[in-house]
Amino acid sequence: MTSSPSDHVGLRERKKAKTRAALREHAMRLFEEQGYAATTVEQIAEAAEVSPSTFFRYFPTKEEVVLADDVDPIAFAAFQAQPAELSPLQALRATITDVFGAMSEDVWEWERRRQVLIASVPELRAAMALRLFDLAEELAEQVAERVGRDAGDFEVRNFAGVIMGMSLGLMSSKGLPAGQPDYRVFVDRALAHLEEGLPL
Amino acid sequence: MTSSPSDHVGLRERKKAKTRAALREHAMRLFEEQGYAATTVEQIAEAAEVSPSTFFRYFPTKEEVVLADDVDPIAFAAFQAQPAELSPLQALRATITDVFGAMSEDVWEWERRRQVLIASVPELRAAMALRLFDLAEELAEQVAERVGRDAGDFEVRNFAGVIMGMSLGLMSSKGLPAGQPDYRVFVDRALAHLEEGLPL
DNA sequence: TTGATTTTGATAGTAGCTGTCAGTTTGGCG
DNA sequence: CGCCAAACTGACAGCTACTATCAAAATCAA
Numbered sequence: 533m534t535s536s537p538s539d540h541v542g543l544r545e546r547k548k549a550k551t552r553a554a555l556r557e558h559a560m561r562l563f564e565e566q567g568y569a570a571t572t573v574e575q576i577a578e579a580a581e582v583s584p585s586t587f588f589r590y591f592p593t594k595e596e597v598v599l600a601d602d603v604d605p606i607a608f609a610a611f612q613a614q615p616a617e618l619s620p621l622q623a624l625r626a627t628i629t630d631v632f633g634a635m636s637e638d639v640w641e642w643e644r645r646r647q648v649l650i651a652s653v654p655e656l657r658a659a660m661a662l663r664l665f666d667l668a669e670e671l672a673e674q675v676a677e678r679v680g681r682d683a684g685d686f687e688v689r690n691f692a693g694v695i696m697g698m699s700l701g702l703m704s705s706k707g708l709p710a711g712q713p714d715y716r717v718f719v720d721r722a723l724a725h726l727e728e729g730l731p732l
Numbered sequence: 733m734t735s736s737p738s739d740h741v742g743l744r745e746r747k748k749a750k751t752r753a754a755l756r757e758h759a760m761r762l763f764e765e766q767g768y769a770a771t772t773v774e775q776i777a778e779a780a781e782v783s784p785s786t787f788f789r790y791f792p793t794k795e796e797v798v799l800a801d802d803v804d805p806i807a808f809a810a811f812q813a814q815p816a817e818l819s820p821l822q823a824l825r826a827t828i829t830d831v832f833g834a835m836s837e838d839v840w841e842w843e844r845r846r847q848v849l850i851a852s853v854p855e856l857r858a859a860m861a862l863r864l865f866d867l868a869e870e871l872a873e874q875v876a877e878r879v880g881r882d883a884g885d886f887e888v889r890n891f892a893g894v895i896m897g898m899s900l901g902l903m904s905s906k907g908l909p910a911g912q913p914d915y916r917v918f919v920d921r922a923l924a925h926l927e928e929g930l931p932l
Numbered sequence: 933t934t935g936a937t938t939t940t941g942a943t944a945g946t947a948g949c950t951g952t953c954a955g956t957t958t959g960g961c962g
Numbered sequence: 963c964g965c966c967a968a969a970c971t972g973a974c975a976g977c978t979a980c981t982a983t984c985a986a987a988a989t990c991a992a
Contacts, residue, residue, distance in 0.1 A: 547958095547970095548970090572947070572948085573947085573948075573949090574947095582971080582972090583971065583972045583973075584972085584973095585971075585972060585973075585974095586970080586971060586972070588948095588949070588950080589970080589971080592949090593948085593949075594948070594949090619932070620932055621930075654862055657861075657862060657865065658858040658859060658861055658862045659858060661857075661858055661861030661862070661900070662854055662857060662858040662861070664900075665854075665857065665900075665904055668901065668904065669904070675932070679932045681932070686918075686921065686922075686925075687925055687930075687931075687932060688932065689901060689904070690898065690901060690922045690925050690926070690930070691930055691932060692901065693897050693898055693900060693901015693902065693904070693922075694894050694897050694898050694901065694926065694930065695897070696897045696900060696901065697893050697894050697895070697896045697897005697898055697899075697900055697901070698890065698893050698894050698897055699897075700861070700864075700865070700893060700896065700897060700900075701868065701889060701890060701892065701893015701894065701896065701897070702893070704865055704868065704869070704889070704893070718886075721886065722886075722890045722893075725886075725887055725890050726890070726894065726930070729929035729930075730821075730887075730890070730891055730894065730926070730929075731887075732819070732820055732875070732879045732881070732887060732888065732891060742989075742990070743988095743989065743990085744938075744939080744988085744989055744990070747939090747988095747989090748939085772977095772978065772979085773978080773979070773980090774978085782940080782941085783940070783941045783942075784941090784980095785940080785941060785942080785943095785981095786939085786940060786941070788979090788980070788981085789939080789940080792980090793979080793980080794978095794979065794980090
């Protein structure tokens with residue numbers, strides 16, 4: 533689903549991909565080493581051996597180099613592929629299991645580093661929250677289709693908003709065990725709790 | 733609870749309050765007239781007849797002049813005052829009714845303008861999301877006390893996160909009727925939906 | 933009125949980001 | 963192979979949010 537039939541992977545494309553990956557990796561490394569705010573775009577560009585203006589050609593903002601994500605579209609595809617008889621919450625849980633299960637350990641490790649960084653930098657959390665608005669929009673559309681309602685339906689939107697909030701809640705740096713948190717477990721547990729009606 | 737026994741409201745304090753109010757009002761007006769991004773702090777300061785550096789002495793960031801809020805502490809106090817036999821969700825609904833009901837029409841009108849502005853400016857939505865993290869933290873503590881659990885309890889935190897997300901969902905500019913949305917109704921409806929276990 | 937404290941404005945500086953604009957590299961095609 | 967159009971690149975200038983400092987002015991307490 534990520535490549536169209538006639539996909540010219542010429543030298544140009546490969547070079548672009550390499551530059552992009554280099555920027556991301558050096559950025560992540562520098563952020564972890566000396567902090568997000570203390571790292572300037574100039575330093576990242578220098579480490580990746582390009583000019584600062586080139587950085588902004590690949591990533592519109594400094595935040596985006598961390599937030600750029602390639603699992604979301606996969607997850608949405610997986611959600612859509614869930615059997616129709618599942619309830620939205622059930623389908624969501626199945627999706628999480630599927631997507632996380634299919635991740636290689638390398639990809640997952642990268643993802644974990646991202647999460648830790650985002651959770652610890654308020655600026656990134658804010659940007660992530662913004663992104664979640666769009667994701668909630670998409671989720672609302674898919675849920676609407678699944679249950680045969682309009683995407684503008686109040687309860688459908690509320691459902692999507694609640695899921696979004698649950699995800700944000702898991703990002704709260706406080707309250708989660710430090711070290712190497714395994715978000716795979718947390719997400720499933722939170723969804724299960726929601727499925728039972730949030731008993732307290 | 734906002735004033736200590738011996739509260740000297742001298743000329744100094746009054747002037748400060750006036751300056752603060754002037755900054756807020758002119759900022760809101762300018763944002764509505766020419767947009768948030770297109771309005772500079774310098775313009776706001778000039779309209780309120782102070783220097784730009786004075787603006788930052790009253791509000792740490794440009795966002796804060798919109799986000800500064802005085803109903804949150806009232807709402808938390810009201811939540812704490814709810815009868816102990818109510819479930820967290822019931823207490824929350826009662827709080828909303830109480831607080832919104834006690835608002836004067838003027839205060840409510842100002843609140844409505846704020847909400848509309850925040851909903852329409854991504855930057856403000858992001859900042860508001862950040863603030864909701866702190867609010868969720870406080871909510872978690874109060875809920876924990878209410879149900880006799882630890883504030884770090886996973887399900888308590890999940891509850892707080894979900895409530896936060898619900899609030900964010902209501903801020904999504906799309907999907908809400910334009911014009912003069914009455915958030916009082918929406919919040920209660922969303923809470924009721926949650927109370928029923930998010931049926932779809 | 934005097935002296936302490938607070939508030940204020942001016943100034944200078946940093947960083948993130950946006951634009952422009954020429955110089956170079958690249959891929960496609962005759 | 964060689965040319966052209968397109969894309970990529972890097973340098974520069976500029977804007978705005980925000981910070982830090984410091985002396986002048988206003989306010990308060992005695």
